[in-house]
Amino acid sequence: MPDLWLPGAERHPLGDTAPTDTQYAPRVIWHITWDKNASAKKPADLVPFDQLVRYFTGGGSSCAPHLLWDPFTGRTAQFYPANSRSKSVVDSAGGTRTNRTGRVCLQVETLFFPYCRVNGRSYAAVRDTPAKGLDKIIAWARSWGVPDAWPMGSPTWSANRSERIWEARGGHYAHGQVPENEHNDPGPMPKWPSSGHASKPAPPFPGRSAFGPGKSNASILLLGQQLVRRGFGKHYRVGPSRDWGEADRLNVADFQRAQGWSGSDADGFAGPQTWARLFG
Ligand SMILES: [Zn+2]
CATH class of the missing domain: 1.10.101.10 (PGBD-like superfamily/PGBD)
Structure with a gap:
C-alpha cells in the first residue's frame, strides 16, 4: 500500500477516521484557507502556519482537511491518513457523499488568500507562489492512483459543478467544482510538476x-x-x-x-x- 502519511509532513492525527466510498476513482480536492479578505491595493500579511495547525486540531477540527500546505516554505501538516475521509467540503444529506468520494479523497488546504503578503511581495493566486513542496504532494497523490488531470478543467475563480463528472472521473478538483458546495476556491493553481518519467525517453519494451x-x-x-x-x-x-x-x-x-x-x-x-x- 502507498504511504498513508505524506513523507515529511508533520503529523497531527485527529483520530475520528472513517472510510471512503472506494468504488469511485481516486481524487484530490484543493482549497485555500482564505483567512483574510485583502486586495491589490490593500494586501495583508499571510497568517502563521502554526495558527492554522492550532485551528484544525482545535475549534476547526470539524472542517479539517488531510493536509495543510504552505506554498511559500513547503511545510505540510497532516490530520487524517490517506485512506480516511476528511471534512473540508460541505456534504448535504442525500446525493453524493462529497468528503468520501473515491478510493482516496485527499483534501489539501493551501495556506493562502488573494493578495497575501510574504516578504514584502503580494500574491494574487496560488499559481503565482513558489509552490514549494508541490512536487511531493503530487507524487503522493500519484502513488494513490490519482491521475494528473482536472476533470472539470483547471480551476478559475468561477465555480462550476457537475455531479455526473464528479462521480465518473478521478483526478484533481477545486473546492469550487465539488457538488453541494458554494465556495469558489482555490482559484488558479500552478502547473503540476512533471513526474520525472515524462521527460525521459520511452523505456524499452520488456517483451x-x-x-x-x-x-x-x-x-x-x-x-x-x-x-x-x-x-x-x-x-x-x-x-x-x-x-x-x-x-x-x-x-x-x-x-x-x-x-x-x-x-x-x-x-x-x-x-x-x-x-x-x-x-x-
Ligand atoms: Zn475550500
Missing part, C-alpha cells in the same frame, strides 16, 4: 512474457504507473504494484480500446504497439 498472471517485476509497476498517469487507472483499488493482477489487465484493455483496437488487440496484455502508444 510479452513480462506480463500475465503470476508475474512480478519492475515493468509491471512501470506499466501501471504510466496507465495511471495517462488516466487509465480506474481498476486499481490501491496504486499499481510489481505484481500482475486483473486490474492491470482491465486497465490495459481500456487503454487499448481507447486506441480504437478490438478483439485480441484489446485483450489487456501489453504488446510492443501498446507499450509504444502508452509511453509515446
Whole structure:
C-alpha cells in the first residue's frame, strides 16, 4: 500500500477516521484557507502556519482537511491518513457523499488568500507562489492512483459543478467544482510538476512474457504507473504494484480500446504497439 502519511509532513492525527466510498476513482480536492479578505491595493500579511495547525486540531477540527500546505516554505501538516475521509467540503444529506468520494479523497488546504503578503511581495493566486513542496504532494497523490488531470478543467475563480463528472472521473478538483458546495476556491493553481518519467525517453519494451498472471517485476509497476498517469487507472483499488493482477489487465484493455483496437488487440496484455502508444 502507498504511504498513508505524506513523507515529511508533520503529523497531527485527529483520530475520528472513517472510510471512503472506494468504488469511485481516486481524487484530490484543493482549497485555500482564505483567512483574510485583502486586495491589490490593500494586501495583508499571510497568517502563521502554526495558527492554522492550532485551528484544525482545535475549534476547526470539524472542517479539517488531510493536509495543510504552505506554498511559500513547503511545510505540510497532516490530520487524517490517506485512506480516511476528511471534512473540508460541505456534504448535504442525500446525493453524493462529497468528503468520501473515491478510493482516496485527499483534501489539501493551501495556506493562502488573494493578495497575501510574504516578504514584502503580494500574491494574487496560488499559481503565482513558489509552490514549494508541490512536487511531493503530487507524487503522493500519484502513488494513490490519482491521475494528473482536472476533470472539470483547471480551476478559475468561477465555480462550476457537475455531479455526473464528479462521480465518473478521478483526478484533481477545486473546492469550487465539488457538488453541494458554494465556495469558489482555490482559484488558479500552478502547473503540476512533471513526474520525472515524462521527460525521459520511452523505456524499452520488456517483451510479452513480462506480463500475465503470476508475474512480478519492475515493468509491471512501470506499466501501471504510466496507465495511471495517462488516466487509465480506474481498476486499481490501491496504486499499481510489481505484481500482475486483473486490474492491470482491465486497465490495459481500456487503454487499448481507447486506441480504437478490438478483439485480441484489446485483450489487456501489453504488446510492443501498446507499450509504444502508452509511453509515446
Ligand atoms: Zn475550500
